[in-house]
Amino acid sequence: MAGFYEQKDQDGITIGWQAKVRRKGFPTQTKVFRTRREAADWAAIIESEMVRGTFAPRTEADRTTLGECFERYLAEVTPGKRVKAGQGEYSFIANWLKRPLSKRSMSDIRGVDVAKVIRDMEAEGKSANTIRLHLAVFSNLFTVAKSNWGMTSLDNPVSGVRRPKLPGGRERRLHPGEMGALMGAVDLNMACLIALAVETAMRRGEIVALTWDKVNIKNRSIFLPRTKNGNARTIPLSPAAMVALENVPPRRNRKDADSVFGLSDDAVDDAWDRARIATGIPSGWGDDALHFHDLRHEATSRLFERTDLDIMEIRAITGHKNLQMLARYTHLRTANLADRLAGAKRGGVVYGKRDSE
Incomplete structure (x- = not known):
């Protein structure tokens, strides 16, 4: 049975309540x-x-704060992740x-507490995707704490919480003349x-990490041993992609000679911003703004506009996780397909026109 005991300070003022649960066959819970x-x-609940x-002792989960668990997570879990993922986690955890x-x-953390943080993040102007990424690392922390750190009584407070709905994917494509202006x-x-980004649909991180030993000029392909999705993929190179690689300036006397472009993520972003400003392309997230990642959308769109590739072949090139x-x-x-059907023959007639016409 449960007992409740008033907790008072030295002046006799109530500052809390102690709950004590005693039941035969179980350790006393306080x-x-x-x-x-x-x-x-x-x-x-106890x-x-x-x-x-279904009772499990709560001692470890009771005496360990969320902050302490995140500190342990940073020391034990984050370092084992890919560089890009780990860097993102550091910033998300710092926010938590x-x-x-x-x-x-x-x-002591419940779904209602997580829901309040979501509302706070929305009020701070964080995007739906940013909030979901914060929740992902928060949720994984509870999974690790329960399975690896002995906090077997924990329930994941994220599991029943409504997550912000993601907006539709950006549809920004290159406008006539923009490619030449940027180049x-x-x-x-x-x-x-x-040029390589537009021809291959490679992500910025994949291009930045590209080294010459992964480029096979003879077979006209690029091999990526590990991508954002954790899977390897081989990308065929179009004639334009081959020309782009053949024209990359050599850097044989520099430490980054093995790197194809010798640029960091930040260096690419800086060069892109300078080019955007010089060409008058808007910044921000409006429909007219153009981000480097929009080149991946442009490249994928061009692949779909071709009639000689099926969707599975396109997926193999772009590396999208699922269809x-x-x-x-x-x-x-x-x-x-509509254009092709418009020219299809049916019984010697092409939509009202005979072969002889």
Whole structure:
């Protein structure tokens, strides 16, 4: 049975309530709460789990705060991830550590607490995708704490929370003249990099990490041993992609000679921004703005506009995780099919025209 005991300070003022649950065959469970109602709710959960046989000791989860777990996560889990993923986690966790929730014990965190943080992030102007990435690392922390750190009583508070809905994918494509303008606003190295992006649908990180040993000129292909999705893929090179690679300026006397372009993510972003400003292309996230990642959308769209590639071949080139992610491009293929049908013959007649006409 449960008992509740008032906690007072030296002046006799009530500062909390201690809940104590005793049941034969189980260790006594004790925890202090701000109000008696919170203490009673906690005790009811403990007693229910003991009756149903699902009780697990909460000692570790009770005495460890969210912030302490995130610090351990940074030391043990994040370093084992790919560089790009690890860098992202550092910033997300730093944000969590600044929030009051990080002072709460792991066992004390509920879905309602996570929902409040989501509302706070939305009020701060964070995008839906940024919030979902914050929730992903938060959720994984609870999974690791439960499976690897002995906090077996934990339930993941993210599992039942409504996550912000992601907006539709950007549809920005290159406008007539933009490609030439951008190429004229950058040096030869960056121009070759942009051309390769448009011809291969490679992500910025994949291009930046590309080394010459992964380029097979003879077979006209690029091999990426590990991509964003964790899978390897081989990308066939078009004639234009081959020309781009053949024109990359040599850097044999530099430490980064093995790198195809010798540029970092930040260097690419800086060069892109300078070119965008020089050509008058807007910044931001409006429909007219153009981001480097939009080149991947442009490249994928061009692949769909071809009639000699099926969707599985396109997926193999672009490295999209599943076919659902390519669904928004199908209207391009539909338009091509309509054009082909417009010229199809039916019984010697091409939509009202005979062969002799």
